[in-house]
Each structure stands twice: as C-alpha cells, then as structure tokens.
Amino acid sequence: MGDGRIWIGLDIGGTKTEALVVDAQMGVLSRVRASTDTADPECLLAGSIQLIHRALAQANGAVSQVGGIGIGIPGLVERETGVVRLAVNLNLTAYPLGAALTAALGIPCAVENDARIATMGVYRWLNEQQPVRHVAYVSIGTGIAAGVVLDGRLYRGAHGMAGEIGHVMVEADGQLCSCGARGCLETIVAGPAIARQYAEAAGLRAPVTAETVFQAYQADDAVAQQVMRRVSQALSRALQWLIMTYDVEKVVLGGGVTAAGAAFLDPVLAELAQMRAQSALAQEMLAAHKFVVLPTDFNAGTWGAVALAQQG
Ligand SMILES: [Zn+2]
Known part of the structure; x- marks a missing residue:
C-alpha cells in the first residue's frame, strides 16, 4: 500500500459520525466529527458526504487519491452488497448505503456492522x-x-x-x-x-x-x-x-x-x-x-x- 493512496474510515453512530483519513503508511492525516442527521436516509447520506469532503480538505487530500472508504454502522448490514437491512437508530431499512456513497463520490465504499468493524x-x-x-x-x-x-x-x-x-x-x-x-x-x-x-x-x-x-x-x-x-x-x-x-x-x-x-x-x-x-x-x-x-x-x-x- 505504499502507492500514495489515502484511505478513509467512517464511523456512523446514532448521535455522532467520525471520519478518519490515513496515508499509505497508516499515518493520521485528519480526523473530524459531526452530529449524525438521522431524519431520513437522504439526510444521512448528505451528512456523510459532507463530512468526508471536510475530512479530505483538512487532510489536503483529493477524491482522486482515495483508495477506498470503509463505513461502520449500527445495524444489520449485508457486507457483500453494502445494503443496510435494518438500522433502527438511524432510520434506515433496506437502504443501499454503499452503492449510494460510491455513486456520489466515485470511490469504492464498503459497509459493515459497527461492532464487527470495531473488532x-x-x-x-x-x-x-x-x-x-x-x-x-x-x-x-x-x-x-x-x-x-x-x-x-x-x-x-x-x-x-x-x-x-x-x-x-x-x-x-x-x-x-x-x-x-x-x-x-x-x-x-x-x-x-x-x-x-x-x-x-x-x-x-x-x-x-x-x-x-x-x-x-x-x-x-x-x-x-x-x-x-x-x-x-x-x-x-x-x-x-x-x-x-x-x-x-x-x-x-x-x-x-x-x-x-x-x-x-x-x-x-x-x-x-x-x-x-x-x-x-x-x-x-x-x-x-x-x-x-x-x-x-x-x-x-x-x-x-x-x-x-x-x-x-
Ligand atoms: Zn437482548
């Protein structure tokens, strides 16, 4: 992974979302957080995209440098498809979060349950x-x-x-x-x-x-x-x-x-x-x-x- 790419980790919680940007050597480039907007799926998506852009700006990084984004979410997640089957605290049911983020940012996004990801x-x-x-x-x-x-x-x-x-x-x-x-x-x-x-x-x-x-x-x-x-x-x-x-x-x-x-x-x-x-x-x-x-x-x-x- 010494190819100059950077990586983003997004931890979406019921009240706060935190983004971490690291370089190829796992050095921290930026870490930002914001409150999670759980009003509806579109708000959650827009808030996540905004936070990712903020984290990248603070890291002096560009979308083109990002190798991938990993997302942790409190709920039942289909790892293979990036579909959130059920996340009660986030108001999400059968929502294709991975595909929606990938389409919006042009970056591969993988989604997993937050406890699995913390492990x-x-x-x-x-x-x-x-x-x-x-x-x-x-x-x-x-x-x-x-x-x-x-x-x-x-x-x-x-x-x-x-x-x-x-x-x-x-x-x-x-x-x-x-x-x-x-x-x-x-x-x-x-x-x-x-x-x-x-x-x-x-x-x-x-x-x-x-x-x-x-x-x-x-x-x-x-x-x-x-x-x-x-x-x-x-x-x-x-x-x-x-x-x-x-x-x-x-x-x-x-x-x-x-x-x-x-x-x-x-x-x-x-x-x-x-x-x-x-x-x-x-x-x-x-x-x-x-x-x-x-x-x-x-x-x-x-x-x-x-x-x-x-x-x-
Ligand atoms: Zn129980």
Missing part, C-alpha cells in the same frame, strides 16, 4: 504490539457490542452476528432487554443496567448513572460492592464462554464503561482470578495475560473502517 480495529491495534491471530472484542457502554477475529479474519457467521455476546440470556425471567428478550447479559453489565441495579438495591427513587455506582464502589459502599459483584460475575462468565467457544488468544474490553478503570475492572479481574483458582483448565484458558483493556482514546470504529476500506 477489526482492535485486531489491528493488538497486532501493532505483538502478533495475534485469534481475538475477541467486547465493548461495554450503553449496550454491549462484541465480535471475533479467528485465524486473522473477521468471523461474521451466517448473519454477521458471530460473537455478539450482549444478547446471550444469562438470567431466566430477568429484565426486559432492548432486543425484546429477557435477562440478556446487557441487562446486567451495560452502563444503564449497572445504574438501574444500584438504584433498585439502594431503594433510590431518583435515577443514578453508572458513574455514581463506581464512585460509591470506591468509597466502600456496601450496596455498590454487591451490585459490582453481580455485574462482574455475569461478565466474567460471558468472557469464559467467549474463550471456551472460540479459543481466542486475547479478549479485549473497551467502551465507555471500561473508562471507569479500577472500579469496573478490579471486581472482574478478581472474579476471573477466583475462577482460575478453582480449576486447572481455567488456569490455562483464563490466564490473566489474555485480558486486555483498550485505551480510552483509541477509536476502534474508525480504525476498523480504514482496515475495511483497505480490504475492499
């Missing part, structure tokens, strides 16, 4: 430090998004859902999840779920945030410790399933909730240590070095989108 970004980030072939990524924020790279390739499964562990059911008759089912991992471990469990257990009327729970945890609040024990038990079991299902070398944790640092991670690591202490198999499979936390300033979505662009 590609994480895979590349890990490989800059050491060679790895099998990786799972779990992003914990408002929801839980996850994906796996197996043998160096993003593993999509039949519907692009492989590794999407946020919606595995962990509690019979548990809380209602955004997916319509009850007791998904997301209803215990995601940020709003942590806040809800604390408010319930502490008998609070006013809503709290996950941040409040982490602060209470660090101040040795007994209710916060009880909630975090439940959260870390559910998460560490899910991490064990990921490792036992895919036998990955690394499990990377990212997303807004991991930014809480020790208050979130310590109980999870303690739970994993306890699982190791109980079993020789766990000692091997859940070894501490397999768990990695993504730096909060690393945008896995845009880097993964660049990787997708280069794959074509």
Whole structure:
C-alpha cells in the first residue's frame, strides 16, 4: 500500500459520525466529527458526504487519491452488497448505503456492522504490539457490542452476528432487554443496567448513572460492592464462554464503561482470578495475560473502517 493512496474510515453512530483519513503508511492525516442527521436516509447520506469532503480538505487530500472508504454502522448490514437491512437508530431499512456513497463520490465504499468493524480495529491495534491471530472484542457502554477475529479474519457467521455476546440470556425471567428478550447479559453489565441495579438495591427513587455506582464502589459502599459483584460475575462468565467457544488468544474490553478503570475492572479481574483458582483448565484458558483493556482514546470504529476500506 505504499502507492500514495489515502484511505478513509467512517464511523456512523446514532448521535455522532467520525471520519478518519490515513496515508499509505497508516499515518493520521485528519480526523473530524459531526452530529449524525438521522431524519431520513437522504439526510444521512448528505451528512456523510459532507463530512468526508471536510475530512479530505483538512487532510489536503483529493477524491482522486482515495483508495477506498470503509463505513461502520449500527445495524444489520449485508457486507457483500453494502445494503443496510435494518438500522433502527438511524432510520434506515433496506437502504443501499454503499452503492449510494460510491455513486456520489466515485470511490469504492464498503459497509459493515459497527461492532464487527470495531473488532477489526482492535485486531489491528493488538497486532501493532505483538502478533495475534485469534481475538475477541467486547465493548461495554450503553449496550454491549462484541465480535471475533479467528485465524486473522473477521468471523461474521451466517448473519454477521458471530460473537455478539450482549444478547446471550444469562438470567431466566430477568429484565426486559432492548432486543425484546429477557435477562440478556446487557441487562446486567451495560452502563444503564449497572445504574438501574444500584438504584433498585439502594431503594433510590431518583435515577443514578453508572458513574455514581463506581464512585460509591470506591468509597466502600456496601450496596455498590454487591451490585459490582453481580455485574462482574455475569461478565466474567460471558468472557469464559467467549474463550471456551472460540479459543481466542486475547479478549479485549473497551467502551465507555471500561473508562471507569479500577472500579469496573478490579471486581472482574478478581472474579476471573477466583475462577482460575478453582480449576486447572481455567488456569490455562483464563490466564490473566489474555485480558486486555483498550485505551480510552483509541477509536476502534474508525480504525476498523480504514482496515475495511483497505480490504475492499
Ligand atoms: Zn437482548
């Protein structure tokens, strides 16, 4: 890729869209963001095109230099055709986003689900430090998004859902999840779920945030410790399933909730240590070095989108 071409990664989120432009050596030329216009598909398309032009202008680049654009989008995506089957938060149904962008810009555009694409970004980030072939990524924020790279390739499964562990059911008759089912991992471990469990257990009327729970945890609040024990038990079991299902070398944790640092991670690591202490198999499979936390300033979505662009 030392041919002077430049590459664009676009991470379209429900509220913000970010564009990253890199040169052939993966050096950052520009990074811009704007709020996502979700009023209708035409607004989303126009906003994306505008942001791409802004990113190119800031990078002193021309459309003719761009080798390709990779786009990550929160929804069900047909990777081969670039059609967004369903993206509820973006108001898109059966929309040919890839073809529409390609027609407007004259540049090859590839579209993929945002969790899959972030996993590609994480895979590349890990490989800059050491060679790895099998990786799972779990992003914990408002929801839980996850994906796996197996043998160096993003593993999509039949519907692009492989590794999407946020919606595995962990509690019979548990809380209602955004997916319509009850007791998904997301209803215990995601940020709003942590806040809800604390408010319930502490008998609070006013809503709290996950941040409040982490602060209470660090101040040795007994209710916060009880909630975090439940959260870390559910998460560490899910991490064990990921490792036992895919036998990955690394499990990377990212997303807004991991930014809480020790208050979130310590109980999870303690739970994993306890699982190791109980079993020789766990000692091997859940070894501490397999768990990695993504730096909060690393945008896995845009880097993964660049990787997708280069794959074509
Ligand atoms: Zn669910």
